[in-house]
Amino acid sequence: MFTTSALRQALNFTAVERLLDEAVKEGHTDIHLSYDDFFLTSQQVKKQDPNITDHITAQILAVKATHAMCSSRNLSIISLGPITRLKGLVNQTEHLKRMEKLGFMLRLCQHLRTEMIWIQSNFLPLSEVTSDTDLMVSDLKQAAELGLACIPRIWLTYEAVSWGRGLVLGSRLGRLSGGLASLTLGWGRGG
Helix, strand or coil: CEEHHHHHHCCCHHHHHHHHHHHHHCCCCEEEEEHHHHHHHHHHHHHHCCCCCCHHHHHHHHHHHHHHHHHHCCCEEEEEEEECCCCCECCHHHHHHHHHHHHHHHHHHHHHCCCEEEEECECCCHHHECCCHHHHHHHHHHHHHHHHHCCCCCEEEEECCCCCECCCHHHHHHHCCHHHHHEEEECCCCC
């Protein structure tokens, strides 16, 4: 799998195309795309077309262009992410903003024709994150329900990074059923 984190240094589609060509040259058939990549490539879209003034339209156009570039190289986009600072926020206004961002990222997944997005565990200071595991589970269930409502369904993976908050959720989430059935726990080594 090839990751596009290097796209962060690429502010034009020529550089993106070179990175995708390199992925193919190295024998990759799957690619993971970072949400931050579209934020940066959308800036280039806005520079190329002065009629595009809003960032959302520019991001969608960047996503569509990236999907076309991947398709022309037979690269499958397997996931988009990460969305961070989603679960257990003390500030509920900020939580609502993060859920709105997740909704937009789910929309981008549909344009990318990928069915997976990943949520990274929260690594904010303890003062900004609740210790209430019921609230954390509720937040993740709310996210999973948004993914389930998409057509086609978009699966959410949860990456519990070792420096994150709420690692104890693993056993709780593993016992839940229903809406969280769509939430796959990705237990990597972290680091």
